[in-house]
Amino acid sequence: MPAHDPAILFENVTKRYPGPHGEISAIRGISLTVRHREVFGLLGPNGAGKTTSIETLAGLRHPTEGKVLVLGFDPVGQRDEIRKHVAIQPQQAALFEQQTVAELLRVWASFYPAPDTPDAIIARMGLQDSRNVRVAKLSGGQRQRLLVGTALISRPRVLVLDEPSTGLDPNARQDLWSAIRDFRKAGGTVLLSTHSMEEAEALCDRVAILHKGAVVACGAPADLIAEHAPERELHFSIPTGGDLTLLRNRAGITQLSAHDVDGRTQVTVRTTDSDAVVGLLAGPIGARNIQIKEAGLEAVFRRLTGTDFDGNDGIRGTDDAERVGAEHVDAESVAS
Known part of the structure; x- marks a missing residue:
């Protein structure tokens, strides 16, 4: 061809x-x-x-x-x-x-x-x-x-x-x-x-x-x-009870979650302006163990479908179709 x-x-x-x-x-x-x-x-x-x-x-x-x-x-x-x-x-x-x-x-x-x-x-x-x-x-x-x-x-x-x-x-x-x-x-x-x-x-x-x-x-x-997931994900820890107000009010932060583990608060932030956020973490917030992770294709999938990549939410009808299709494939192969 x-x-x-x-x-x-x-x-x-x-x-x-x-x-x-x-x-x-x-x-x-x-x-x-x-x-x-x-x-x-x-x-x-x-x-x-x-x-x-x-x-x-x-x-x-x-x-x-x-x-x-x-x-x-x-x-x-x-x-x-x-x-x-x-x-x-x-x-x-x-x-x-x-x-x-x-x-x-x-x-x-x-x-x-x-x-x-x-x-x-x-x-x-x-x-x-x-x-x-x-x-x-x-x-x-x-x-x-x-x-x-x-x-x-x-x-x-x-x-x-x-x-x-x-x-x-x-x-x-x-x-x-x-x-x-x-x-x-x-x-x-x-x-x-x-x-x-x-x-x-x-x-x-x-x-x-x-x-x-x-x-x-x-x-x-x-x-x-x-196009679909330009954010970066930052993981860090602060002393338990530390103030995250600067981050919560910061433009460009699309998600912030925190939970206490072993006397410290583990924080995850998703942001479109990672350089500015890192500046806050290293300065007034006093964060430690800072890790930066690209959003990647999995974040693209979550953004476009509203589900985790390995989840089954919202795809039941198509799953049924593939199962029903498996029952028909042998007949189609023989017919062709």
């Missing part, structure tokens, strides 16, 4: 299912473009529509309305082309439990015309010490890295990852992130569904925040933070 066309296109995509009290919408009018050689993140709590979106671009679900194209191909009508160029690593998948890591990757490589080598994938995913270990004996983190390896071995042009860092320790997570960056540098495109704000900020060129099946914001992480 022409280089100026998007690698992935969602155009007014809606997916509805029949429910006991009428139709339920899992995704609602989503429009997104993912550029070539981009790491694009889908963020949202359980039930926000991430999995439905991924299964729609894979051709496992038929959109009720709208258009989906991946590398210019229709995922439903051109499934064979999608399989050649797109690799999807689901959050959970069945593997051959009695094969070793090397054996499993050799089997996976045999499915494709020009695969990468098992040895290269083992090195890329940091599985050298596990190459001769049976899949059934792998830890959760090792198994997760192996799942990503089975997606990479086909040398895909588009890589779709659903919660890839689940269960990984910090070192394994860094290995995974390096593999994703290397894939992008080599010309690949990544669609990443994640619950980790740290992961999204570290890897993604742009992110879309989903809520109740709709896109509520899309852009570069730094731009979204600057």
Whole structure:
């Protein structure tokens, strides 16, 4: 497809299912473009529509309305082309439990015309010490890295990852992130569904925040933070009973909370003018143990949706839709 066309296109995509009290919408009018050689993140709590979106671009679900194209191909009508160029690593998948890591990757490589080598994938995913270990004996983190390896071995042009860092320790997570960056540098495109704000900020060129099946914001992480959550969060302590009047009356402070712990008062302040507040803390207020934290993507999500990132408030209807959708997906896959 022409280089100026998007690698992935969602155009007014809606997916509805029949429910006991009428139709339920899992995704609602989503429009997104993912550029070539981009790491694009889908963020949202359980039930926000991430999995439905991924299964729609894979051709496992038929959109009720709208258009989906991946590398210019229709995922439903051109499934064979999608399989050649797109690799999807689901959050959970069945593997051959009695094969070793090397054996499993050799089997996976045999499915494709020009695969990468098992040895290269083992090195890329940091599985050298596990190459001769049976899949059934792998830890959760090792198994997760192996799942990503089975997606990479086909040398895909588009890589779709659903919660890839689940269960990984910090070192394994860094290995995974390096593999994703290397894939992008080599010309690949990544669609990443994640619950980790740290992961999204570290890897993604742009992110879309989903809520109740709709896109509520899309852009570069730094731009979204600057637009929707420009505050910084300051944590410090003062002697119990200390006067916080100067802070309470200060313009630019959007939140102030305090509680007593071990003879001191622990205070959290959210402000759009952190330099001025730090001046007050170091001077008349006499604060100690001052820590400054950027608001980050999680604050953007709270601001736009009114819920914590890992909460379920306000998303019940979409959660029901994804559950109902799971009951329909097998039939749709067989029909296509």
